[in-house]
Amino acid sequence: xxxxxxxxxxxxxxxxxxxxxxxxxxxxxxxxxxxxxxxxxxxxxxxxxxxxxxxxxxxxxxxxxxxxxxxxxxxxxxxxxxxxxxxxxxxxxxxxxxxxxxxxxxxxxxxxxxxxxxxxxxxxxxxxxxxxxxxxxxxxxxxxxxxxxxxxxxxxxxxxxxxxxxxxxxxxxxxxxxxxxxxxxxxxxxxxxxxxxxxxxxxxxxxxxxxxxxxxxxxxxxxxxxxxxxxxxxxxxxxxxxxxxxxxxxxxxxxxxxxxxxxxxxxxxxxxxxxxxxxxxxxxxxxxxxxxxxxxxxxxxxxxxxxxxxxxxxxxxxxxxxxxxxxxxxxxxxxxxxxxxxxxxxxxxxxxxxxxxxxxxxxxxxxxxxxxxxxxxxxxxxxxxxx
Numbered sequence: 001x002x003x004x005x006x007x008x009x010x011x012x013x014x015x016x017x018x019x020x021x022x023x024x025x026x027x028x029x030x031x032x033x034x035x036x037x038x039x040x041x042x043x044x045x046x047x048x049x050x051x052x053x054x055x056x057x058x059x060x061x062x063x064x065x066x067x068x069x070x071x072x073x074x075x076x077x078x079x080x081x082x083x084x085x086x087x088x089x090x091x092x093x094x095x096x097x098x099x100x101x102x103x104x105x106x107x108x109x110x111x112x113x114x115x116x117x118x119x120x121x122x123x124x125x126x127x128x129x130x131x132x133x134x135x136x137x138x139x140x141x142x143x144x145x146x147x148x149x150x151x152x153x154x155x156x157x158x159x160x161x162x163x164x165x166x167x168x169x170x171x172x173x174x175x176x177x178x179x180x181x182x183x184x185x186x187x188x189x190x191x192x193x194x195x196x197x198x199x200x201x202x203x204x205x206x207x208x209x210x211x212x213x214x215x216x217x218x219x220x221x222x223x224x225x226x227x228x229x230x231x232x233x234x235x236x237x238x239x240x241x242x243x244x245x246x247x248x249x250x251x252x253x254x255x256x257x258x259x260x261x262x263x264x265x266x267x268x269x270x271x272x273x274x275x276x277x278x279x280x281x282x283x284x285x286x287x288x289x290x291x292x293x294x295x296x297x298x299x300x301x302x303x304x305x306x307x308x309x310x311x312x313x314x315x316x317x318x319x320x321x322x323x324x325x326x327x328x329x330x331x332x333x334x335x336x337x338x339x340x341x342x343x344x345x346x347x348x349x350x351x352x353x354x355x356x357x358x359x360x361x362x363x364x365x366x367x368x369x370x371x372x373x374x375x376x377x378x379x380x381x382x383x384x385x386x387x
Contacts, residue, residue, distance in 0.1 A: 002132040003077070007065040009135055011055040014088070014124070016043045020308035020317075022085050022126075024052075026135070030066035037081035039126050040296055040308050043088040052090065054122055055141040059096075078129040082341055083300035084293045086125030086132070094121045096138050127297040129336065254334060264330035270302050277326070280319045292318040295326075303335040307345045311352040320349055 005028070012026035012034075022043060025034035042048050058064070072079070095116040122142065124135040244252070257263045268275075275298060283291060292314050296306060306325065308317050331342045347353040 002134045003130045004134050004136075006134070006136050007063060008067045009056050009137060011053075012124075013054075014043075014047070014052040016048055016088075017051055019310045020312065022088065026124075028067045028072075029064065030068055031072065032069060033079070035072075035077070035079060035081060037126065037128070038305070038307070039081070039083055039085045039128070040306060041085040041293070043085060044091065046089055046091040051145050053143040053146050054090075054137065056137050057140055059138050076130075078303075079339065080341060081126065081128040081130070081133065082303070082305035082343070083126055083128030084296045086127060087123050088125060090120065090122045090142055090144075092121040092123050093118045094138060095119075127293075128300045129303055131301070254338075258332050258335065258338060258340060261330065261332070263334075264332050266327070267299070267304065267329050267331055268326045270304075270331070270333065271298055277322050280315060280322060283318075285315065288318050289314045292321065295321060301336065302331065302333075303338070303341045304331055305341060305343050307343060307347075309345070309347040309350050309353050311350050312346040317346055320346060324349070 005026070008028040008031075010027040010029050012024060014022065014024035016022045020040060020042065022039040022041060023037060025036045027034045043050075096119040119139040120142075122135075122137040122140050126133050275295065277295070278287075278291060280288065295318075299305065306317065306321060312320075325344055329344065335342060
């Protein structure tokens with residue numbers, strides 16, 4: 001059974017600007033932190049290569065709900081979703097009506113079926129720790145590549161309206177009928193530009209906040225002023241114990257085992273029943289993609305992910321997974337019962353990534369040496385890394 005979050009979604013953001021990587025976050029109503037996702041694969045063609053920002057609008061067909069952090073934890077919904085994308089597209093169209101489903105059915109039985117019209121549907125589907133996850137937003141606010149200027153194109157699937165032909169929408173079509181003034185209630189991340197001191201004699205350098213006073217016990221004001229007195233009062237009222245209770249002690253032992261890897265097992269032993277892994281040379285390109293996604297789905301259920309750099313193909317990733325990672329790498333069998341994930345990355349095995357890293361490191365070191373270490377040159381701490 002799929003985990004359907006449509007009724008709870010407030011807004012979100014998705015990035016597929018790097019090949020083989022789909023990541024972003026989703027805000028749910030009444031929840032103070034977003035659900036993050038970092039998936040291995042790509043969106044469908046209309047969103048592949050793009051940055052998408054979206055917000056749900058009221059939909060009479062679906063009764064809106066809310067999920068608190070406590071409810072998310074009780075349902076064991078992972079806060080960091082890993083796995084593979086399913087159908088991720090803003091190109092679907094569905095018949096929609098301006099009343100509840102119950103009202104629609106009631107009126108249909110009376111031969112008074114309400115009128116329907118085609119509307120865009122944003123479909124976000126992936127397979128992760130919670131199995132299949134589905135979000136289907138009808139007629140949401142959508143912004144494509146919000147950080148870039150120029151025309152926005154959004155292809156959509158064939159429908160009765162287009163006569164079976166794929167259509168490309170320009171920016172006017174995309175915005176038609178949509179109020180792109182996003183809600184102030186959505187906690188969008190602020191685009192914080194780097195602060196520079198242009199008055200410096202040596203040129204622009206990063207401006208840092210002054211260091212806190214080392215003699216101050218709480219330089220950042222993180223703790224209440226009466227914390228020490230409160231602790232003394234509460235501790236004096238409690239009887240001394242002989243140590244942690246058995247449940248707490250068992251939890252500490254499990255955490256220690258997760259951190260020191262003393263109870264890890266080979267990845268290939270996790271699956272019950274065992275996975276059938278055909279040799280890469282016996283598969284064509286389409287079969288390789290299916291086999292790779294199947295293994296990544298199973299690994300996600302065990303809180304294990306393989307992330308792909310842009311240099312790897314599905315075949316090279318499958319070969320690495322089958323011939324190396326599954327055979328030689330280990331993980332803790334109880335990892336799914338924690339909030340932790342174990343992540344492998346093809347960049348650790350990629351000569352192109354190594355060469356790119358060494359090249360950028362050499363360039364930045366040369367820039368730093370040329371200024372006698374006084375500035376960071378053109379180094380952008382928020383810039384892209386080669387993997």
